[in-house]
Amino acid sequence: MKFNRIVLALSAAALALTGCGSADTGSSDGRLSIATSFYPLEYATQQVGGDHVDVTNLTQPGAEPHDLELTPKQILQTTKADALVYLSGFQPSVDDAAKEGDGTAFDVSPFARLDLKPADEQDHGGEEEDHAGHDHGSVDPHFWLDPTRYADVVDAIADHLATIDPTNAADYRANATAFTGKLGTLDKDLKAGLSDCRSTDLVTAHAAFGYFADRYGFHQESVSGLSPGAEPSPTALADLIALVKRDKITTVYAETLVPADVAKTLARDSGATVAVLDPIEGLTDASAGSDYLEVMRSNLATVRKGQGCR
Template structure:
């Protein structure tokens, strides 16, 4: 399906197809591009902010298409929180209709302070996380980076609504503390493991692997729909056997067939490692999914509890 041309979408929105005007319910209107950005906006914004998500639950965010109503929401919002380069349709709509009140999370990803880094050592903090077929956008799988973005969202909300600035700042700080606690759980849980090689269906876990000293071996690149060549499958199978891999990870929202094929080849099992692009369980949230990921990793890698 072709993306709706932003200019046409805006025309339709102005002719009556758009959403309600920002602030109609007396709350600050925040439009977010996909789940992790929705999560931090809701936590930092609290009950004085109304947050919507452009990506429907269970949908693949990479391929999101926007309708006229959603473009109208971007136009009318007090704040739009998105990640440039991740969702082309959102990038186009923000550029055409929302650039004056948009916050690009990419601008905050490399802003980790020494305190956020804690006792971890990161080589090349300035470098861009690369795979064989593109740049990994999944910064939120490193809780310290998500904490940095949450703090910046708090500042943007404070600019939009100075009356509640202190509340936004306090909630951002509280969320940052929770995220750093989660980071400590991962650091402890993955400190001593039999294996440190992480075999995944596609390379969505660079930030997680970099943070916790793991080596990611991806069957395919960044595109979750890409099909690996026979040569790539054979090469990953050889690496998996060499490292004694017991688990091939696949992810939610994507078919597990490739992971299952490789698992049969190397005599391993499969398990879910969730890149947290969206929720498939309405009772879950960022923290519960990340902790489920930690359980899966410690089991697969043979880590001491």
């Protein structure tokens, strides 16, 4: 394999120039090795890359991605990959790893139209003591629950793969077109299925459904904030219970990857029932489908029932 030897020699030369220690960059079978930071980016990269890519997801199945801590082995993996596909401002540990690689990190946030602020900054007036002290995390990262924003990111991933692997550019673009076509159909079905609902107040566990609510005409009230770990204050919980009773909301939503304790308390004290609405931050055996498209269709059925849509 003369070609491989030349590539290896070139890689070794490049590594010698940059002072890196290891020679086994990328995958050995000619496929691109891509690290992705959490499930929606893993799935999008697999759909776009097809057989040309070997995707490693940094967030393990069943783990909640917000508070991912990378192991030293994973950090090495990200720096050795041909690309690290990630969303800046979502997982601090991945943001740090992205700075380590030699320009291989690809941040999808410029393509995701992250133009929503967290709902709790607008709503719960009692707790905004640090107006000046908001950190960079105060923009809603959950773009993938709006299929049109997700489609824009899919196209951006295709463009990036085409740039680093021009030989297969046509395949990446064709795969992206096929996948965004499915996302377009999903968007139409969501619009049609959610256009006429008895209740437009969506009471979610953490505030993952901002872009979803914005696109399909709901108002999101979340039990915790943008990150699932945050416990609501007793006042905030009491406010939510009052809201659920006043607006006769029949369903509050819990998630697959975080305990449903607070949602259960809220339901018990307000007379509502609990249903599972999946923010698709990661899949588990408990997920209502085997991929993003299936779980989104399950979410559509759940919301139609919970919100009384005709």
